[in-house]
Amino acid sequence: MPDSAFLHELCDFAEELAKAAAAEILPFWRKPIVVESKIDSERPVEESPVTIADRNAEKAMRALIEARYPTHGVIGEELGSVREGAEYCWVLDPIDGTKSFITGKPLFGTLIGLCFHGAPIVGVIDQCVLKERWVGVVGGGTKLNGTLVHTRSASTELKETMLYATTPEMFSSGFETERFDAVRASVKRTLYGCDCYAYGLLAAGFGADLVVEADLCVYDYAALVPVVLGAGGLMTDWSGQPLTLQRHGFSHGRVVAAANATIHAAALELLATPSENGSNGKPHSVLKPHLRELAPYKPPLDGRSPDQHILLDFNERTIPVPEHIPAAITKHMATKGLQCYPAYGDLNENIAEYAGVPADQCMFTNGSDQGIDLIIRACCASGTEAIIPAPTFAMYEQAALTENLVIKRPFFTRERGFPTDEVIAAVNDKTSLIVLSNPNNPTGTPIAKADMVKIALFAPNCAILIDECYYEFMPPESSMKNELARLPNVFVTRTFSKTWGIPSLRLGYLLSAEHNIRALCSVRGPYDVNQLSVVAVRAAMSAPQYVFDYVKEHNTIARPAFERYLDKKGIVYWPSSANYIFCYFPEPMELEAKLRARGILVRPKKDADGVTGLRVSIGTAAQTDQLISTLEQLLP
Template identity: 55%
Template structure:
């Protein structure tokens, strides 16, 4: 008999396929990361901080919550910074749910929700996303019981890119006012869709966001939570005082101070590169899910062979199975040049 809870010892770890992901050897289109380096302003801010001889001091976060509040259109006391959005997800689920409670996580989706739910030994209800109808709102509402403590809205969802419009989220939150609605907006800058404006109306909505995807600093682990003031106060009781790396805050401030570089990248990805890839797939009759983010879930014939062909051409994408076990390839959309390269290789592979 082990020293840990039985259900935890019976779990499997969440282990993303990181082996061999060398950016010097491959074009990395598998993790929905930003595909170009961060701006020089972020790099210089990090260098300046290190050179300032302050690494021996505990983190001091300054006015980062005020800066984020201004960016998000909320009040500073409605913001809490986290060690990536993964920590936000973890803190919210742990603070809301007890062992045996029910959590509704439409599937397939980001593995972290289910991982944390299993750690807390929750009962997981999984309505299924459909390509045509999107987020299974009716099924989710029908699944709510007296034991339901949380509903997850991954918005847009990973891996399919499906978006639930803000009115739908508000409708869900209003119909279940005693249930926490976890809205993951980690691709917000790509989708431009948010329910931050509804936090006062719907205090059961809690939003997670990150600087990993659009802003390009996943290695520094910086995220934040948006919620009603009383919810932020409760979550601060759970989060540690120094959980966020000081360098992550330095980089985030520099990013917010110099948004143009990232805005230009987002405009290229969403306005040029993504339509180019969508057009190619449509022309070739290859099925893909409509996506509001910087990736497409693509279902070619013989996906395993296509994936192997892309790997041989030094392009990495991510195989992901749908609810029926059918394998698709989730492809991150990068710059126009990277997308043209991807299309060229796909033409050969297909």
């Protein structure tokens, strides 16, 4: 913790930030205002509104932080993150409860949290309309408008408790809804609709005893923790663990705040994963305990339309495949063969010939995701370690966590690229898996073949998963396919989703030593790939020039054009060997929303330092020209 003098200074500064935010928000209070929609299909409530008041308030606070404490990190809801791993990091939500704000209900608040080594130590809830401001310090008390406040201690049983949640819709179906319903059924009354204000009511002892919520981001709760703790309450995730920046991925945004330890313990008992046996001796769940805690990977797919948007957000082929491919599917549908199991014939041999390996070193899979899953299931024992350099594709960690692996994350950097030395240094007797994404997603960073060979030789008892799903954009000699015979611990995954343009039909393939392929075919089901995928890939491989033409246009015209534009504008970006570029535009979240409003979708992503950028997929030359033209209109 900082010393008391500096802590006092930081608290005073946090109040300055609240005043600056209020000055930007109040002119728009109960006035006509344009409301934009942010869509995130990974969340139970996909749509959230944002206004100029939100953005202006965050800009004002960030400007003060940069001027006063330029080495401090900042995480903001509207404008992204910078220096997220700094010793001190400010976490800002300019208007928590924008739906209340735009409908004239004064139960929103500005949230200002300060984290020290990732742990919240100072928090402010500022309700500028009602002129109410809570300032909390962990270990130092909580004040409401300058007066110390405390949580209620009178209520010690759940049956007498007042429960708050913003909305029942914030809980995902299944586990979250079931656990919240268990708490709701045990309390005296449940109220909805207060956002951060409920935590202020709890801290002030005004009758709220318990708040249970899910689907929160760090900017939704970092400021609340010191306010609740400072007032004598408790606030943790649903497993009773502290809410910190480092643990956000484990908490899944599930929080519980309670007025006292008795209520907190009783709520945790209901919120926890059901025990192996209930009171009647019957099992609540037969699932492995670690699986009950996992959250599904839900990419933001809803609302995307090739008819309405230029899709530069998923690294797909950005134009339709040639007509001979859908024609082949239509012809097959006319044969009335849907009632039959799929027949694969020489599909594996054809794929192996294209890949340039013997057929016994190749197997087709249901997308490359199935290949990733098969490798980890077959090679990694529960409790062993996986080295997965970050930031990277989410499914690697999802598959590893499904097998209860412990993940180590060396970091890619823009300056040094792939962290070869750090990966080798992380290898130990517990390591069962090393993931090498070549090129890496979302940064596009290539990995030198010599480094991949070096790692595979250094860790002969580890599965080396090399993801080459963007292989066609890279030089053929960069592939590890010719090393399979001498490096039996190497597994290469590829896909027909990217350059070939058929991700909706889910077909990939896996390359490895013959004995590995034989074993993995015993794990894969006999009919895991559907017949329409087979028909489509056969048609595509019969006339593949469309793939080579698309790659050539990308590599020689489209990507170089976008790189020249970024260089001209002075936009920092990661050197890329893939069909996307990770760019650090100013105010990336605002720019992403403006591009979406103009029919261009890109994907916000964070680097290893927590800095938000935009990963921009590169389409055709014409699409790239349109993107550049739109950016010229939006950027100064």
